[in-house]
Structure formats: C-alpha cells, structure tokens
Amino acid sequence: MTSTLPFDDFRNLLATLPRADTAAEARVRALFAKADKPRGSLGRIEDIAAWLAAWSGRAPPAVNRPLVAIFAGNHGVARHGISPRPVAATANAVELCAAGGAAINQICIANNLGLKVFDLALHVPTADITEDAALDERGCAATMAFGMEAIAGGADLLCLGDLGVGNSTVAAALLAALFGGGGADWVGSGSGADASMRARKAEVVDAALAFHGTALRDPLEALRRVGGREFAAIAGAILAARTQKIPVLLDGLVATAAAATLHAANPAALDHCLLANLSPEPAHARAAERLGLRPLLDLDVSHGEGAGAALAAGLVKAAALTASGMAAALH
Template identity: 60%
Template sequence: MTESPFADIRRLIATMPEADAEAAGAVAARDAELTKPAGALGRLEELVAWLAAWQGKAPPSLDRPLVCVFAASHGVTRRGVSAFPDAVNRQMLDNFAAGGAAINQICATYGLGFKVFDLALDVPTGDICEGPALDERGCVATMAFGMESIAAGTDCLGIGEMGIGNTTIAAAIYAALFGAEPAHWVGRGTGVDAAGYARKVAVVETALAHHAGHLSDPLEVLRRLGGREIAAMAGAILAARLQRVPVVIDGYVSTAAAAVLHALDPSALDHCLAGHVSAEGAHEEVLERLGLKPLLALGMRLGEGSGAALAIGLLKGALACHRDMATFAQAGVSGRSGA
C-alpha cells in the first residue's frame, strides 16, 4: 500500500523536542537576584523563562526576531463571504512591499524582521462547498514550504496571514475540530453586513455537510477545509518546534493552523504563545481550548501578523529587564529581610 503524504508530517510530530528545564531554571535563579520584589514583573518573568526553555539557553536572545506573513487566495470567495474583492490580495502584497501596511510600521518600531510569502496567490484553492481546498500532496508541499520560512535563522518567529475569505475558512476548521453550530465560530471578518454574515454561516454549513465523514483526521480537516496560508503556518509552527524556535501566533486565522497541530498532539503548541486575542469570531474560546493565554487584548482583527509583532515587542522589553537589570549585589541594594 502506498504511504499517505501525511505520514511524513506525523513522523515529524512524533520527534518534537521538549522544553529545556535547566535553561528555564537558570532564568528563575537570576530573576531572584534582580533589584525588584519576587514576582513584581508578573507575567514578564514567565515569558523570559519560556523563551529560555524553548531556545535551550539562558539567557535567551531576541537578536533576530522574524514575523512571517503567508498570503493565499480562496475559491470560496465567489460565494460573497467578504466585504472586499479578491483583487485586494495582490494589492496588499504590493502594499507590504512598499512598506505601507500596519505590520510594516510595527516591525520597524520594534526592530523585527519581516517576510511575506506569496502562496500561489493568483491560483485560488478549491471551493470547500464543492470539494477539498487542496489534495494531500499539495497540502503537504505547502506545509513544507512553510517549514522553509525559517531556513535563514531566527530566535523567535511571529506568524501571520493575509487572504480575502480566510476568516470563513478558519471558522470551518474550528467547527470541524470542535463541533458546535457554525454560527458560533463565524465572525464579521473584514466587516460584512448581516447578509454577508448569513452567507458565511451558510458556506460553513454547506462545507461541513459536503465533507462529512472525512473530518475525523485533523490533517484531512486542513486539506479539505483549509487554505495554503493555514497549511504553511502549520508547517512553520512545526519547523520552529523542531529547531527550538519559540513562536508567537497572531489572531483568529493564524490560530486555526495551531488548532490543527494541537488536534494531532496536544503538546504541539507548548513552544507557542498567543500574541493577542482577536475581536473576530470566537477566538477567545479557541485560545482557551488550546490552553493559550493571550498576551494582549486590544480589540484588533487586522491579521497580517500585527498582534504577534506587538507581542514580540513586549517580549523584547521583558528580556531587556531580565538581562540588563542590576542584581541586588551589583546595585548595593538590600535584599529581602528575614522578617
């Protein structure tokens, strides 16, 4: 029998490394000597330990943080699920290249690397109401492409996306993985009106019915209901784990890629941080189901890695405090008394 193309992905998941407890312990030991009360920096202290545990070194580094945005188009958009036309996909890539998008400004402010990946933008995936978005080989090849996104090296990866119609795709993935009525997962996306929202719900309902009986495998959910950007982000998250690179996930659509990996192995996201909770759909509930506590809650729903980039900026601040604060001994400050 010919082996499924998905077999390679399952083998990689089985080889995922664990966190480095010794590195995290070294961060905690230094933290206890810094000129502040224990725990005074709250979650910032935990974040530095998390970075160290997944980079496998103390102190950790954020010398080459990178935000990757994966762009794709979707056949389902012909059903009127977005307030914007498909032409926006190419126009936004041009805007990224010209430095005119929000993500460009955030990355420049925090000194983050930024890459955009065009995933056959002019070739939409299949309409999920009529057939699978991708075949198995195409899905695995796209995941492999996403895995190559960090080939040049990085010490922290932020993942984001851009693709008209992809909030509908994400909602379909969540409905397949978690159950509940499709309307529970569908949001307003780019700002559709009531009629557009109803079309989105109907599309998800139709897609789930069409693919019924084939959605027990998370990788089948990905290829049948997903898109190239979601497959590529799943590949990037997995590659980062294998190379001990911490990951910051962006919003509603990016989290759909993480949800597929979590469904395959609940430990697959241990090296991931939720950059923010989006105002889109039921993102907060999704994060709770995945065991991810968002770092920011700003009411954002832009996508394009914006929330992930802001969160990496906060990580840089946390690391600077840990690395550059004086210890009690260095500053000549008295430590905690025995009282």
C-alpha cells in the same frame, strides 16, 4: 525520511516533538527570584522570559533575529460572497507590504523586526470547500513544507501572520471541524460582514462540514479539506520552529486555527507558542480558551498581516532584555 503518503512525515514529526529545556527555564526563574525586587513583581514578563529560555535553550534568553512571516492565500469559497472585500485585495495587500506602506512595515521598523511576505499562488485560489477539498494531500503537504522554509535564513523569534480574503470563514470551518459546532458558532464579522453576510458565512461553513463529513476527524485531513494554503504554511512554520528551538508568536484567528490542527494531532504541539493578540472575532477567544492560550495583548486588532504578533514581539524583546540585564547586574 521515506514515507508512503505525503502526510506521513508530518505525522511522524508530530509524534516526536522536541521538549522544552527545563533547566534553562529554571535558571531564568531562579535569576528573577534572586533579584532585588518583590517576588513575582514583574508578572508575566518573568513568565515570558522563562518561556523564551525553555524553547530557545538560552538562559538568560536573547532575541537578536526576530522575524515576522506573513503567508498570503486566496480561497475558492470566496465566490459565495463571504467578504465585503474583493479577492484582488489579497494581492494588493501583498504589494503594499512589498512597497513598505503597510501597517506591518511600520510596526517592524518600530520593533526592529525582520519581515518576509509569502505569496502562496494567489492567482490559483484553493478549491471551493463546499464542494471539494481545498487542497489535495500532496499539495497541502508541499505547502506545509514551504512554510517550514520560512525560517531558512535564521530567526530566534518567529511571528506568524496571514493575508487572505475570505479566510476568517475558512478559519471558522476549520475550528468547527476540530472543536465541533456549526457555522453560527464560529463565524464573525471578519473584514466587515453585515448580518446577512454573516448568515451566508455560517451557511457556507455548514455546507463544507456536511460535504466532508467524518473525514474531518483527522486533523491534517481537516487542514487540507477546509483549510487553505496560508493555514498549511503556518502549520508547517510552527513545526519547523519547534525542531529549530525557535519560540513562536501567533497572530489572530487564522494563525490560531492553523495551530489548532497541530494541537488536535498532539496537545503538546503548541507549547513553544504564545498567543500574541486577541482579535475581536468571538471565535478567537473561544479557540484560544480551548487551546489554553492566554493572549499577551488585547488591543482589538483584527488587521491581519501579523500586526498583533509584531506588536507583541516588542514585549517579548523587553522580557528578554529584562532577564539578561538583571542577570548581568547580579554578577
């Protein structure tokens, strides 16, 4: 494709998204209807299996190459003291994942999931969103394209997570830009902010909204101006998964905020996504409601690093096996 501006290819892609395979979905629902059980007795397990079929094009569905992709970024706005954790904690968390000692490593082992962790230039934080755009358009588009490469090695279920000190404040700014309201409506405790720090987070969000003004009405502009690298990469990964018929599980506030930018550009952009887990951040429940996303789990997990999505992947794998096993029994 040729384009004039860096975002043009993404705008074109958002306007021409592949649709669900409704025939595959119908076959799975018919399978459950024929099974020797009360109608609808498996509840959301049936819905998950049908969703997998619709967006993978396989009926019965299968999950053979599930992948957890974690994108790690740092933020210039963290200099305002919006997190009790030092910026260096992001790199430390990436190193712990690489060493196999993080919570996500253990969950991936338990559920037999692949894991990739992407360091998005942690040594170069994004610009401070209260006085500049986090990224220029070319940099944001390049990071989205990088996120699209997360599935390059192949996957049939993509679980998206994040790492980044201060990124719950950035998520609040992005959600406020997309849905309206001020900082106090969207900030929360994040990684343990007390009341005074939460107030400072709200002030930072309000300052960012005031600085960028009406430019935030464009969802991709909002993403680059008050988002960050992990947000852009997650958005790119969601789009790539759609084009490759890969269902997606979203983990936590940051992944949901990144996804919200795509939804604002095209309300059908998240049809191939499920919300894995609802974090304790009040903003997450509000954003999920606005997006029409109902979480698979509600375990008060706010750990980040894709933990909620990886936990939910076990449930999705079970739904696929339930459908395929019952199909085999019918035949």
